[in-house]
Amino acid sequence: MSDILRPLIVGAGPAGIRAAQTLVGAGIRPIVVDEAPSGGGQIYRQRIVPDERSPQDLYGSEAAKATALHETFAQIRDRIDYLPETLVWNVRDKAADVATGNRTRRIDFSHLILATGATDRVLPFHGWTTPGVFTLGGSQIALKSQGCAIGEQVVFLGSGPLLYLVAWQYVKAGAGVAAVLDTAPFSAKFHLLRGLLAQPAVVLRGFRYAAELMARGVPVHFGVQPVRIEGKARVEGIVWRERGKERRLACDAVGYGFALRSETQLGDLAGCRFIFDARDRAWRPECDMAGRTSVPGIYIAGDGAGIAGADAAELAGERVGLILLEDAGFSVDRTRISVLERRLAAIHRFRDVLEAAFPFPDPWAGSIADDVTLCRCEEISVGHVRAAVRDQGVFELNRLKALTRVGMGRCQGRMCGSAAAEVLATACNQSLDSVGRLRAQPPIKPLPLEIAADGEAA
Template sequence: MSDALRPLIVGAGPAGIRAAQTLVDAGLRPIVVDEAASGGGQIYRQRLVPDNRTPRDLYGSEAGKATALHGTFARIRDRIEYLPHSLVWNVGDKAADVAAGGRTRRLDFSHLILATGATDRILPFRGWTTPGVFTLGGAQIALKSQGCAIGEQVVFLGSGPLLYLVAWQYVKAGARVAAVLDTAPFSAKLHLLRGLPSQPGVVLRGLRYAAELMARGVPVRFGVEPDRIEGETRVEGIVWRERSEKHRLACDAVGYGFALRSETQLADLAGCRFVFDGRDRAWRPERDIAGRTSVSGVYIAGDGAGIAGADAAELAGERAGLALLEDTGVTVDRARIVVLERRLAAINRFRDILEAAFPFPGGWADRVDDDVLLCRCEEISIGQARAAMREQGVHELNRLKALTRVGMGRCQGRMCACAAAEILAAARGQPLEAVGRMRTQPPIKPLPLEIAADGETA
């Protein structure tokens, strides 16, 4: 194997770990950079401090998969260059800028595998910035890594499989879940029956989560339209509509999200071509089934390439690793590639069923009030954005950013861009893809002021 090959893998979740394992097995020593303290990603996040919780307590029925993935990463640790607590904040031609420990350095690489995962998709409504409101992913991180709940009476709101998973994890941990509010109608869940032949384990597990929640007395409501979160210095309650009737429930914390959005900033900075994915309602990097992007030597795997879940991420990570090896002239197992691609295709078909069962809340962009905050970093309201669209003829997302500063704050649009695109498309009467996507600027996440850009190269 050539010493000139120096692959860089960004992310140590299911996709990144399986990609690293594939390269290690072929005799390479990849660099693996991850923001977390330990491998596993969001789905198999490990505890910050050891406690008496078992893998079954942390991961439920997925404990076996989590343990296997953690074990794989432990076995290859001495054969990779592993950089935890590190942020890849910029990437260019065969080099990446990495921040860690108050400093930044440049890492040269021969090939790049992006396994950057996904975050919650946020849709603002009145009170969404109230202290005590968390994303579903944030609520899950608190429970898994720190062993604490986000409140004493928690309401979970939104749509997507993660809604039920996090609520179930809280109940199993002994937390008080006041309600699960699903924006999708109950009739949509009947689509899951179509998935039983191909993915029986996934469907039955999801149904079990909902059944156990109800059996433990947790109210589960369907077809919900969130109205507002009440409270000034802390969440005191939540108000929603069902069939035009308003309901209120006291609570001290809310976890919410509307499915997931891919983290694609590094792919953008790497120069990858993007395509619009109607199912995910988002732009994603163009790639083939092997994970090859439009840029030679750059590969993408896992939810950063399109939302498909942890099982698909493991398969896609391995497939991207094999694609890298193929492209460098290494003989790979063609039979294994056939298996991986067949399983990935099956999961992709099942994703269509999940989207039907957990649909995007239609009409949200037309219903949300003008005074609701759209961009919390820059304190821009939805009304201000709509005024720019109406008075200045804005019809493209980056033009909206330039005129209003939506997406110019600390999150660089990671939290507000999806909602801004929905608002713009609805206001202009355009398809969502017609308003474009917000361009990425480095750094992709905030950097500490003490960062010393000393030009160190490694």
């Protein structure tokens, strides 16, 4: 039976690795494609060049989990077909178009597991394109994989658990953290008390991060509204509004983000049906509890199916591997599947607590100035969107794209799409789900102009 199975796993993070491990355990040899040079995903990203830092230095309290995941991947390495530094840029007709360096080829598959993870949600404001401004994820990658900070005096801004984690990691690494600016009010943090019974270790760890930051003299401000980042050739400072007053702080770098958004382009190209996730404020491929999408043979695991974190991604990866095997006619341990589903359900319930503690900044879309750049690739401002609503009656996101070029640049809307939807919905006084979503187009990320096709399917 294993001879006719040719599963393709996109992503070698927690979900992808656990899915591969499950398939290998059943005698299946999956293909694992990943853009990174080594397995681990964004959360457990490995160093590009080995240095003296220990796993504890790199991953803190998550060091044991990171080490275990890396060791698992090393153990199954000779029983999978692994393609690192490879981009899946299209999915069609039971095959994936992949690019490695300057070469592209097609890989046929019998089943597809999308473990593509998530990226930072970016909400533009004055100065966000200034050199020295990074996303929270980008700030973390620089520290983990390259062993460098994004600046000497860094301000971390936004909302979500990642805000405090990255700031704490910078402090532990000896980097200068000038301040943490949380857009959520302090009162919202009391919601975390509801999570103590469900996930006590997670909540207490978050409290520890905040307490250690303050103990080391890092100012933490709550309920802030970003006004602008100052500087031309480089970040020189940040201005925000707090309790009705503007405040300024000198810094040479800013790391910011407003929670995460799922990477969903490949699911779209594969023909999966989408649904609107109100909690994540985003559209994502519809899937059942097991990870099956509306397209037979295509599954989703991890943050690509809704933001839930690394622990949930590992559980979901194992579960989707078992479900794929069951769908293919293998006998699987249903008791283990039930255990995985109970643990995942508990984590997803805890997500409601986190959303209450780190709420989305609802006033942002209505308060942002017209001259703020919304789509940096095409240099489209917020005012262009509002003008399209006012003068041309635009109320749908793809129509907005056609008329203004929002989302037509290098990022294909991956960075600006969620912000454009928020601005459009507010400008036309519609709900966020009613303005729709940007349809994915291949290639989902830029390809070299000199790319050549091998001409044969793998």
